[in-house]
Amino acid sequence: MASLSDYIESYLKLLLSSVPDEWVEIRRRDLAERFRCAPSQISYVLTTRFTIERGYVVESRRGGAGYIRIFRLGAAPGSDALEVVREAVGDAVDRKAADDLIVRLVDMGALSPQDAAFVRAAVHADDGDRRPELDGIVRARVLKATLLFVLTQPTTE
Amino acid sequence: MASLSDYIESYLKLLLSSVPDEWVEIRRRDLAERFRCAPSQISYVLTTRFTIERGYVVESRRGGAGYIRIFRLGAAPGSDALEVVREAVGDAVDRKAADDLIVRLVDMGALSPQDAAFVRAAVHADDGDRRPELDGIVRARVLKATLLFVLTQPTTE
DNA sequence: AAGTCTTTGACCATTACTGACCTTCTGCAC
DNA sequence: GTGCAGAAGGTCAGTAATGGTCAAAGACTT
Numbered sequence: 001m002a003s004l005s006d007y008i009e010s011y012l013k014l015l016l017s018s019v020p021d022e023w024v025e026i027r028r029r030d031l032a033e034r035f036r037c038a039p040s041q042i043s044y045v046l047t048t049r050f051t052i053e054r055g056y057v058v059e060s061r062r063g064g065a066g067y068i069r070i071f072r073l074g075a076a077p078g079s080d081a082l083e084v085v086r087e088a089v090g091d092a093v094d095r096k097a098a099d100d101l102i103v104r105l106v107d108m109g110a111l112s113p114q115d116a117a118f119v120r121a122a123v124h125a126d127d128g129d130r131r132p133e134l135d136g137i138v139r140a141r142v143l144k145a146t147l148l149f150v151l152t153q154p155t156t157e
Numbered sequence: 158m159a160s161l162s163d164y165i166e167s168y169l170k171l172l173l174s175s176v177p178d179e180w181v182e183i184r185r186r187d188l189a190e191r192f193r194c195a196p197s198q199i200s201y202v203l204t205t206r207f208t209i210e211r212g213y214v215v216e217s218r219r220g221g222a223g224y225i226r227i228f229r230l231g232a233a234p235g236s237d238a239l240e241v242v243r244e245a246v247g248d249a250v251d252r253k254a255a256d257d258l259i260v261r262l263v264d265m266g267a268l269s270p271q272d273a274a275f276v277r278a279a280v281h282a283d284d285g286d287r288r289p290e291l292d293g294i295v296r297a298r299v300l301k302a303t304l305l306f307v308l309t310q311p312t313t314e
Numbered sequence: 315a316a317g318t319c320t321t322t323g324a325c326c327a328t329t330a331c332t333g334a335c336c337t338t339c340t341g342c343a344c
Numbered sequence: 345g346t347g348c349a350g351a352a353g354g355t356c357a358g359t360a361a362t363g364g365t366c367a368a369a370g371a372c373t374t
Contacts, residue, residue: 048320118309
């Protein structure tokens with residue numbers, strides 16, 4: 001049942017839970033050798049399992065002494081707020097859709113009114129500045145980024 | 158964090174933070190000897206890590222009493238990160254400029270490595286989907302909005 | 315049978331590092 | 345002052361060692 005990708009995913013999550021920090025560093029080549037697979041398989045696991053929507057951020061460097069770092073964000077992995085965001089925000093979003101999503105998240109209890117105000121301000125910050133035709137695209141990207149950022153922050157209470 | 162260049166970079170930044178002034182003076186040959194590497198390696202580190210985009214200026218002189226001076230620009234703790242962002246982000250930015258700014262903010266202590274990875278992921282989300290000539294503009298707006306949001310977000314610390 | 319997820323490999327892009335060769339500066343002999 | 349030798353740092357192309365991308369094939373579900 002469990003595929004190789006599942007094993008690699010489990011291994012990485014175990015690694016993450018075994019270190020005091022919120023991130024781990026791996027070498028794609030080494031990991032591929034450990035699991036006897038092609039290096040691109042590691043990339044596949046990372047892009048399908050360690051996405052922002054699932055509460056992870058991956059950064060890497062090529063070349064000599066290259067590496068891959070996996071950061072775990074402070075999200076509750078079960079939260080369906082992330083799923084709502086992912087579904088609601090496509091390539092472009094108009095003002096109303098953005099505001100609707102923010103209201104919906106507040107209603108869900110996933111977003112505090114304060115955070116909602118912050119997000120709304122960031123999303124509408126420079127509407128129509130120079131290239132109005134890009135507003136929808138920029139709005140979508142900023143909306144997604146700020147929402148994911150807020151939703152994945154460790155809760156302070 | 159394993160390459161020799163990384164160590165040399167760290168050493169120089171440590172040196173910078175250990176002196177009262179905003180600059181240090183080194184000798185390429187001596188530094189190369191200390192790290193057991195070719196002198197050109199020092200030049201490599203300086204041109205890749207101590208660029209103006211990352212908040213440094215390097216000046217040097219050849220010949221008998223040659224030297225290399227590294228100046229740090231407004232990266233002292235307490236300087237205004239928001240101001241740096243506004244100055245650095247114009248109407249359009251390329252990938253490297255975006256990355257350099259993020260590195261600089263981490264250098265300043267204004268951004269945690271996690272948040273940096275997050276912003277980087279948001280900014281480089283899906284480059285090149287649309288007309289490529291618009292990427293720089295979208296990137297600039299997303300970068301600015303996301304950074305301003307993250308930097309002004311009430312932190313939990 | 316169709317669709318989705320997994321896995322691979324060929325090819326590409328990026329980064330680190332070196333050494334041969336070039337340019338610039340100082341100091342000294344004259 | 346001139347000329348020259350030595351002692352810096354600069355440049356650049358080449359090599360090696362990574363990770364990324366993507367189309368295609370394979371495997372598994374429905």
